Amino acid sequence: MSVIITDQGFQTEDWTGSFTPVTDLPANAASVEVAIDLPSDFDPLKLADRLEEIDFIRVDFPSFSDGRGFTIARQLRLMGFGGRLRARGHLISDQYAMARRAGFDEVEISDEQAARQPEADWLRRANWQAHDYQSRLRARG
Numbered sequence: 001m002s003v004i005i006t007d008q009g010f011q012t013e014d015w016t017g018s019f020t021p022v023t024d025l026p027a028n029a030a031s032v033e034v035a036i037d038l039p040s041d042f043d044p045l046k047l048a049d050r051l052e053e054i055d056f057i058r059v060d061f062p063s064f065s066d067g068r069g070f071t072i073a074r075q076l077r078l079m080g081f082g083g084r085l086r087a088r089g090h091l092i093s094d095q096y097a098m099a100r101r102a103g104f105d106e107v108e109i110s111d112e113q114a115a116r117q118p119e120a121d122w123l124r125r126a127n128w129q130a131h132d133y134q135s136r137l138r139a140r141g
Helices: 068-078 093-102 111-116 119-123 133-140
Strands: 002-006 009-011 035-038 056-061 084-089 106-110
Touching: 002 111, 009 119, 056 068, 068 084, 068 093, 093 119, 106 111
Parallel strands: 035 056, 056 084, 084 106
Antiparallel strands: 002 009, 002 106
């Protein structure tokens, strides 16, 4: 199982559909709800002309030290993706603010990770807009 993390804390999964690997994305997906999984080495520019067909994208984080997913999220948002965007995998609570600033709506972690980093750890970072060190530095200058 897994735990979904939002600004309100731990949530249960509310997506009832399935996720399709991006390599299996149907040629014409506009008529159905589409949720895809992206690996951390995927080039989001390959989806540029298909973003309107996609409702939900889940980006894999194979390890907490692999930050490529943050770049993917930012690129998708800059390209105009307005659907639901989830980071999934080995993120730690310290990365939650970065995930939100990059464009993710939520984070999905395993039950084991949630046991090691309880909800309170994640909620400390839920006010992610207040944890922007660059703004604080500029205010001092």
